[in-house]
Amino acid sequence: MPRSAPAPAKTADLHDSPDSPDSSQSAPFIDERKFVVALARGLDLLRVFKPGETLLGNRDFVERTGLPKATVNRLAYTLTVLGYLRFDEALGKYALDAGVLSLGFALLSGTDTLELARPHLRAFAREVGAAVSLGCRDGLDMIYLETIRSETALTLGLASGSKLSMLTSSMGRAYLAVQPVDVRDALLAELAQAAGDVGQAQTEQARVEIDAFEHAGCCYSFRAWHDDVNAVAVPFRDPRDGRWLVLSCSGPASSMGEEVFRERVAPRLMALAQRLGGPAQRGARSHAR
Template sequence: MKPSNNRRLPVNASRLLESDAIDERKFVVALARGLDILRAFRPGETLLGNRDFVERTGLPKATVNRLAYTLATLGYMRFDEAAGKYALDTGVLSLGFALLAGADMLELARPHMRALAREIGAAVSLGCRDGLDMIYLETIRSETALTLGLAPGSRLSMLTSSMGRAYLAVQESAARAALLEELAREQGAERVEAAARAIDDYARDGCCYSFREWHDDVNAIAAPFRDVRNGRWLVLSSSGPASSMDEAYFRDIIGPKLKALAARLG
């Protein structure tokens, strides 16, 4: 099952420079733009051309040409002569493995996530923020039922996913307001209003929901916790087909178990 196509692109260097969130004296624009090129790839895509990079990053064609050539020379992308497009290469993979190898929380969480997925018959995922999106670090699918679950590295909308809403709910008010303002500029005030209501859900229930909002046949619930060792917020979520797992199942059955696991991990 594919997610809806309304997901946003990662925030790029140009938009960051327009905000007050960074110190321009310390910010290396060329490096940020190179990373924008790498982040233009979406889950399931293998080849992108310079036109794709221009559309997704907003960078000039000449800049894209130089950045793509540099990244290919360094081994982070490779150029497919037959297709006339670029693919990610092993340099990116090595960075990903380095991150996952050093993520102690993943090693701690996996057996608990596996046990919970088996118990509730739904997918259980762990994710964190990446720009204005959430990114999956791990997903455990249920072995006892047909469940949904995206692969590690998949991105989710911060506004329509339960994981993104849970992340927003635990941010300090000033930081959350700034983040919602940026999201409103990118995706529209209507979606922000729906996500902002999730803060009330968290205050009342200790978790956030996304019922048929991220995808027409996906229900999901999420609970955040603080990874003290790495100083960041992580989010546990569980998702399943809305056609067979209704809202009550997520609120009454999965919710308490997911919150208990988040509390243990945090």
């Protein structure tokens, strides 16, 4: 079975025109003999919805996917017929429909580790007076599978399904730290490019935390993702299917400084991660940059 790509390829770039970049360069780990471009494009349309967005038009789909308008029209129609999108005739826009919800529910209800983790997350949030979350990778982001806050925790509007940058969040850095070096370097290069002008600086900062994981056993993010948010994260393997999950704890930097996270929060979070899945091992070590 071929290795998966470092991140989902932008399918608009695969076969749209003779001017498209060579697929072996844009998606080096994809076996195109098995890759169904039409299916990937349809899923791309569903992925462009962001938390809080309820309606998107064809122009939004075109801008965010890079697909031609005619292709977007056909994909949106097909997804509507199948029950994954709903078309609002009055506004001329699309909303996610129940088919998407059923997929998400199937994922969450089928995750035994999530059910096992919930009472521990609640207890942890009460104990440290902060927000604690469980997440996994989604493309170049990390996505919350569950997040629980104490009554006094800072509220940033993040809930299950919310996404965080893999590059600046502690959760993303912890995920990167346990990847094989070739996968990690490929992801960092892609993340730096996606971040634009700040990509190099953010990547260098992320590498510092990733390198520190070997002796710290966790990754931090101090005011990197948000001006008043500090966080720590610990990865572990899901005992059921072996995929990497990440626990994170975040709180207001104004009242929960670096020392609090290093001395009080991190040890407790590492103990919880070990209880849920066992100790994490960093991917193949390399100092090559």
